[in-house]
Amino acid sequence: MPAEPPIEVPRSLAEAFAILAAAPHRPVAGGTDVLVQIAGELGPPPERVIDLWRLDELRGIGLEGDTLALGALTTYTEIRRSAVCLEHLPALVDAAATIGAAQIQNRGTLGGNIANASPAGDSLPVLLAMDAEIVVGGVRGEQTIPARDFWVAYRRTALQPDELVLRVRIPLVARREIRFRKVGTRRAQAISKVVMALAWRSSPGDGGWSDVRVALGSVAATPIRATATEAVLDGAAPTAETAERAAATLAAEIQPIDDVRSTADYRRVVAARVLHRLVRDAGGW
Ligand SMILES: Cc1cc2nc3c(=O)[nH]c(=O)nc-3n(C[C@H](O)[C@H](O)[C@H](O)COP(=O)(O)OP(=O)(O)OC[C@H]3O[C@@H](n4cnc5c(N)ncnc54)[C@H](O)[C@@H]3O)c2cc1C
Known part of the structure; x- marks a missing residue:
């Protein structure tokens, strides 16, 4: 060492x-x-280190x-x-x-x-x-x-x-909802294979969504937003048809890689399913 x-x-x-x-x-x-x-x-390893732990200004x-x-x-x-x-x-x-x-x-x-x-x-x-x-x-x-x-x-x-x-x-933001889902090998001590947050605002009238955010980790070199998928969900209600279209768009939009934790194909399929499930849960069907 x-x-x-x-x-x-x-x-x-x-x-x-x-x-x-x-x-x-x-x-x-x-x-x-x-x-x-x-x-x-x-x-x-780093040549010099600065320990921040005592800086109460950062708590x-x-x-x-x-x-x-x-x-x-x-x-x-x-x-x-x-x-x-x-x-x-x-x-x-x-x-x-x-x-x-x-x-x-x-x-x-x-x-x-x-x-x-x-x-x-x-x-x-x-x-x-x-x-x-x-x-x-x-x-x-x-x-x-x-x-x-x-x-x-x-x-x-x-x-x-x-x-x-x-x-x-x-x-x-008023009426903004957000859901989080992580998929790893185990329930603890697992690095994500796919991690997702889905946020939206519901219209008080027809329940349609606006300001949709689909954010993911472990499917690109950085955490990303899936903007084409967001466009499918924006203005839509969380129906089965919306969930299908959004999931298909997400599978086509992300470009994950194969690595030691998972394969690109697995990540693509799982990301689409996680999104489908989150939209379904939000729609209550
Ligand atoms: C066994 C194990 C399991 C883990 N599981 C997970 C997991 O499930 N999910 C997950 O996301 N991560 C996981 N991690 C990674 C790690 O715990 C997290 O990324 C954690 O949030 C890092 O915080 P830290 O304070 O320990 O950062 P540090 O180790 O102190 O620093 C991490 C980096 O950030 C920089 N840094 C820290 N604070 C600042 C600051 N205020 N300003 C500028 N730079 C800064 C450091 O220089 C360093 O480059 C795991 C790590 C271990 C060892």
């Missing part, structure tokens, strides 16, 4: 920003991804008007126990409950899942489907990046090397 890299332990966000501005450091939050990298199993879950705000250091256990999340975004609680097992949920953070940028990151489809904003910052100040623009290529983000993910802002 390689030697442990030198670690900076800032006591404030300002101190962390200054350390990052002076020299490149790999941030470590819960460490559940970084520790695997430090072990040298996934390419060269907390709360409502800011019609927005749910979660600090980057929010753990999955905190999300699962949060009355605010349970009331306003149960799909994020559902996603948190599928991540790793208890040990990972106690240490793993939402900011770590976002910055790690794995296409299989289970919280990421929920953030995409909710039009979340990622607030990042460094010595040059803060900026807000829409989730849709954040994951730019395989394991690459819009984050600059001297910036941190600070928090996530999720707009809570």
Whole structure:
């Protein structure tokens, strides 16, 4: 096992920003991804590390008007126990409950899942489907990046090397519903083969859908939105015919790959079936 890299332990966000501005450091939050990298199993280990765990400025879950705000250091256990999340975004609680097992949920953070940028990151489809904003910052100040623009290529983000993910802002839109579904090999400790979040707004009159979001992980190099499939669902009611058309469109729209966890064909078929099931459940038929 390689030697442990030198670690900076800032006591404030300002101190962390200054350390990052002076020299490149790999941030470590819960460490559940970084520790695997430090072990040298996934390419060269980081040369210098900055430990974020003591930065209370990056903690907390709360409502800011019609927005749910979660600090980057929010753990999955905190999300699962949060009355605010349970009331306003149960799909994020559902996603948190599928991540790793208890040990990972106690240490793993939402900011770590976002910055790690794995296409299989289970919280990421929920953030995409909710039009979340990622607030990042460094010595040059803060900026807000829409989730849709954040994951730019395989394991690459819009984050600059001297910036941190600070928090996530999720707009809570009236009459918006969202459902989450993950398919893995087991019920716990399973990396997704397909992970999906489906969001929509129902018309109070005819029950037709608008603002549909179909967000997926593990079917492309980054988490994605399936916009052709969204167009099929937008303006439609959740009938059997709509579900069939949407599922067929999704199967044609995504271009998954074969890898150690699954095959492209399996992912395509399963993604279509998951969407069909979610539309069926929403339609109550
Ligand atoms: C056994 C096991 C099971 C797992 N199961 C799942 C699973 O089911 N689903 C899933 O999605 N993931 C899973 N993971 C991966 C991991 O637990 C998650 O991605 C977790 O959210 C990472 O959070 P962390 O705080 O531990 O990140 P860390 O390991 O601390 O960091 C991850 C990456 O993000 C960067 N980073 C962290 N915080 C910040 C920040 N605030 N600003 C800028 N960069 C930052 C780090 O530099 C690093 O590159 C699993 C990991 C293990 C070891």
